[in-house]
Amino acid sequence: MSMQEIQRLVSRGEGENIEFKRKVAHPEKIIREIVAFANTKGGNLLIGVDDNGNIPGIKFADEEIFVLEKAIRQWCRPKLDYEVDVVPINGKKSVVHYRIKESEKKPHYVLNANLQHPKPRSQRIRSPKGKAYVRFEDKSLQASPEVWKILKRGRKPRDMKFTFGEKEKLLMEYLDSHSHITLTEFTRLAHLPRFRASQTLVLLVLANVLKIIPREKEDIFMLKFS
Secondary structure, three states: OOHHHHHHHHHHHOEOEEEEOOOOHHHHHHHHHHHHHHHOOOEEEEOOOOOOOOOOOOOOHHHHHHHOOOHHHHHEEEEOEEEEEEEOOOOOOOEEEEEEOOOOOOOOOOOOOOOOOOOOHOOOOOOOEEEEEEEEEEEEEOOOOOHHHHHHHOOOOOOOOOOOOOOHHHHHHHHHOOEEEEHHHHHHHHHHOOHHHHHHHHHHHHOOOEEOOOOOOEEEEEEEEO
């Protein structure tokens, strides 16, 4: 990758598939971005770029790569597929570009560690293994239990069969007049236990009837084609 290509990426700003980091100061946090890219649509991590788009670069690119790749090996499961380039700015500084591919082994997760998360307890997925993340706009969000299930079951696309009963009909009628619904709202609307409401929404996403939009507080569900 050339410096001109780096500049074109930077000009787009941070977003669904681009993340800037000044340096690898906290690798255990940067790997959340990498995992989120792998679990979503892939992305580009640029080290040596400020949040505002300035490109000061880094002096010791090899050291930054060593620290981050050690963290990837230690904390990310399953193994991630990515490419890394060192792009010189001048004789002293460079930008490190990680290109992370969308994975066929979803969900990837970060092994349990003492990291801080803003999401409420009901929205966290804490398996014995670790925590998954997904990318939405310019944020890497911890995956809800519903997103985790969709990532896992969606690895092998197949025709999904489900019974379109009264609860599903009630949901469709609601979405005819509302832009979206949350799991909590559907639980109340359909008078279902939370786990049953969750199963219904996950199945409808996998059947391409609904789409899920990750949110920090609570995911929302919308009609897939609306």
